[in-house]
Amino acid sequence: MKKINETSNGMELIVSLAKRRGFVFPGSEIYGGMANSWDYGPVGAELKKNIKDLWWKKFVQQRDDMVGIDAALIMNPKVWKASGHVDTFSDPLVECKKCHGRFRADQLEGKCPNCGGKEFGEAKQFNLMLKTFIGPAEEEANLAYFRPETAQAMFVDFKNVLMTSRKKLPFGIAQVGKAFRNEITPGNFIFRTREFEQMEIEYFIATPKNDSEWQEVFEHWKNEMISWMKEIGLDMDKVHEYEVPTGDLAHYSKRTIDFEYEFPFGTKELYGLAYRTDFDLKNHMEASGEDLNYQDPETNEKFIPHVIEPTWGVDRSFLAVLCNAYNEEGEGDKKRVYLKLPFKLAPYKAAVFPLLKNKPELVSKAREIYLELKKDFMVAWDDRGNVGKRYYSQDEIGTPYCITVDFDTLEDDAVTVRDRDTAKQERIKISELGEFLRKAQGQPASPISGG
């Protein structure tokens, strides 16, 4: 069995599988594409949605100390002034003197990645926020920005959330949504793009009386992030923790760790965790004139909460999950590629086939099962080619089970269920299929009983 990092052309395999099977397509392809823009296809949209839903379930639904929001992408530009983004959200940009290509100075390894030139102009700070104009007049007064992170809305909406949710400290606000950055050097497929999605949490705590008070919460979230990575099936030997040195910390951070993953193109940042102190609420309070203090209901003490921020990239999660799930087995004609996706993430939980397409009694039985399972699960239908070919294509999109209706089914009301990872087959009663899939999903077999 071969994993993606054991092949020499890992990224090519992933990009080609992604396109061939409908995970990710080049954006605007019929117009010649658009550099570094990607569209999620039918199975990709499912996988991406499953990642986001699982995250929301784990961190919002199943916790008592979290609420979610869904804020506007374009916020008042004053938000970005107060947050420090207008002044400091930039990367150093250099131009190659030979080919005039522009690159991020901190990512160059001494020579131009384009032409190999070794001489560069002076580095200039390039602001990464994507600009637009609101309304018909393209003038400075109408300048606005697409949000470069989802985080700021959690601070800006803090007071409204506090009043409407009646949460007490410590508690967190979560959000999933698009963010935009005018990256100087996007690339590596969906790893670094100008438009991407984030899943972020701002977790508010009382002003720490000593370091151990915030360190404890930091540690809690570090463990939660590890637990998440295990849940999405990442091989934890490929995940590394990087403690960002004090000199490299972002302007708002007192401590940051990055979780890095061994992608086929190198070990790179997957997620981040930062202690943002009271930086954001304090700045928004000063800039907006609104009182963003929290009043402790027991002591009546007023203070600006401090914040621990765990942040996840959706697209990087997607890429790590794909790379991690990729498996090759056998050689030549016997070669089989399968995605060992956790059941919860798989785009389709099962595929239903009639053994033969031209036998109406098999087709109508299979159709019946398919439509019944579809009420509760994403299920695929396939009646093309032979069963072997159908297994092959379902394996490549990570469908955990293939269900075949054959002539015996008409006699015994059972079907052949084939397991993606082991390729083993077993007979299961049609009436037990729903229960079988629910169990695989990790759901309780019977509904919660009201006591």
Ligand code: ATP
């Ligand atoms: P990098 O150092 O790779 O530019 P960052 O440290 O600027 O990333 P954060 O500001 O911490 O990233 O953003 C939080 C998360 O959002 C990252 O951990 C990553 O998963 C995701 N992310 C950031 N920028 C991009 C991008 N251009 N494309 C896709 N995902 C991104």
